[in-house]
Amino acid sequence: MASSSSPLVFSVKRCAPEFVRPTNPTPREVKQLSDLDDQEGLRFQVPVIMFYPNNPLMKGKDPAKVIKEALGKALVYYYPFAGRLIEGDNRKLMVDCTGEGVLFIEADADTTLENLGDSIQPMCPCYEEILYDVPGSGEILGSPLILIQVTRLRCGGFIFALRLNHTMSDGPGLVQFLDAISEMAQGLSVPSLLPIWQRELLNARNPPRITRIHHEYEEVTNTRGTLMTMDENNLVHRSFFFGLKEIRALRNRLPASLGACSTFEVLIAYVWRCRTIAFAVDPDEVVRISCLINMRGKRGFDLPPGYYGNAFVYPASITKAGMLCKNPLEYAIRLLKKAKAEMSQEYVKSVADLMVIKGRPSFTQPGNYLISDLTRAGFGEIDFGWGKPVYGGIARALSNISFCMRFRNSKGEEGNVIPICLPPPVMERFEQELKRMTKEEEPVRLITSML
Secondary structure (H helix, E strand, C coil): CCCCCCCCCCEEECCCCCEEEEECCCCCCEEEEECCCHHHHCEEEEEEEEEECCHHHHHHCCCCHHHHHHHHHCCCCCCCHEEEEEHHHHHHHEECCCCCCCEEEEEEEEHHHHHHHHHHHHCCCCCCHHCCCCCCCCCCCCCCCCCEEHHHHHHHCEEEEEEECCCCHHHHHHHHHHHHHHHCCCCCCCCCCEEEEEHHHCCCCCCCCCCCCCCHCCCCCCCCCCCCCCCCCCEEEEEEEHHHHHHHHHCCCCHHHHHHCHHHHHHHHHHHHHHHCCCCCCCCCCCEEEEEEEEECCCCCCCCCCCCCCEEEECCCEEEHHHHHHHHHHHHHHHHHHHHHHHCCCHHHHHHHHHHCCCCCCCCCCCCEEECCCCCCCHHCCCCCCCCCEEEECCCCCCCEEEEEEEEEECCCCEEEEEEEECHHHHHHHHHHHHHHHHCCCCCCCCCCCC
């Protein structure tokens, strides 16, 4: 296991930002987002970065030009991305399909992919250079819904970086759009999977009614003052790589009676436990973890192929900090499995209804940690003609949100990478606890009540 902290520095020369519009006329209309799309917790920009090596077969072709032309063609089908968000009654978000376009930046960097090494994983130290924050472009309302920067490298490779207004799409929905761009770049005139809007499928019922318990949206006010709170201006950003060795060490701690566990379940239970220990939370404080569960392809949800909106909920597992920290890893995994088992069609409807009844609240902040499994989202499969990226995925974590993605390090080891943000002293304790748990045998302890 290793964390990224490279002092890598390189310069980037950028052309002036421009707008890429659909190449053909598109409908001028207003389209509502779903009641899952427009919740407060999704009103932020999510960055994605993909690193592509040189391909001798593409010699003479400019990746920025190829992608820009393909983007304009794809926007004919995904024209809402070329619009702007507006807000209606009860904070309802809608897309005004103005056709103004996606913001696009063409750039060159004085480095090679080889020089970047393991810094291509999340928390890349030159993030601001390869995904430039155009002044005034990052607002949720009235701003471009997507910003793209294509940066050519000296070696012939390039970096594709994108920033998405999260209310428009989740990971799989964005990958669907990127697939359409890649198909256009390689000669198709129509995407192989046509986009479906139909955001009303995930709207609240009439009348709305909350029928399930939603710990992920609870208001937390009465605490002992030790729940995780962070100053956004004083955080350490690092990524942690978990190879076969670390995952095997964690699995060796688990009893056979626990049954089958995914690698994601093992890793996030481990990170949640270590993170809580590092914050030194009062044992009687209630802590929670919210794992995103996507409903695409799941029985009973009937989302059509081509739906590219947000199609997930994040039920929370809760427990007292003392129980989480003192019990073995098995305890946290059982909590995660219990929350996952409660996910149902009724649960999703109850979330949409809660959004309408309570004014589209954000998720619980104090003592909550959100994490999403994007190992199978498909970012690593996007091919604009140069082949697959050596890394493709989310570019960085937020203060209380992390992602789990596939990564192959410079030694050729396959594994998972999780970016995380913590205050400096907490990060130090977190790293120590991570190392301890993957090296030492933990004595078996009795698992008691799972508050």
